[in-house]
Amino acid sequence: MKTESSLTQKPRFIRWHEQQLYQSFAWLISCLLAGFLFVSIIEFVGLQSSGLLLIGTLVALYLIGIAIIELFRRFWIRFAYAQACASAATCKTCSTYGQFEVIPGTRPIYARCQKCDHQWVIGGDHDVSQ
Numbered sequence: 001m002k003t004e005s006s007l008t009q010k011p012r013f014i015r016w017h018e019q020q021l022y023q024s025f026a027w028l029i030s031c032l033l034a035g036f037l038f039v040s041i042i043e044f045v046g047l048q049s050s051g052l053l054l055i056g057t058l059v060a061l062y063l064i065g066i067a068i069i070e071l072f073r074r075f076w077i078r079f080a081y082a083q084a085c086a087s088a089a090t091c092k093t094c095s096t097y098g099q100f101e102v103i104p105g106t107r108p109i110y111a112r113c114q115k116c117d118h119q120w121v122i123g124g125d126h127d128v129s130q
Ligand SMILES: [Zn+2]
Pocket: 091, 092, 093, 094, 095, 096, 113, 114, 115, 116, 117, 118
């Protein structure tokens, strides 16, 4: 039996999905900040210098460029996974969206509808109850 406080709480999947989006956008913001750093180094240090300063600048730009690619990759993987899970979070039996709990850090997500007890797997292609 559900109490009033449990009804007013967000279902766990929706909270999990929000956390995934927040974390993915934190990666995206980090990526943008690294991009600003990249452009700032080119603007303020420039590539017209010579010798050790030029080598140091190029090494710094190379490392920041690698970091930008990695940060964007992390953003995209987390964002795409969260969106794919959200698109499969509707119960096929009762059409309730996101009414199940998620064990953090597990893949695939084993979902059991809190309304009708239908079970399915998100991130896999099979339905547990069938
Ligand atoms: Zn259901």
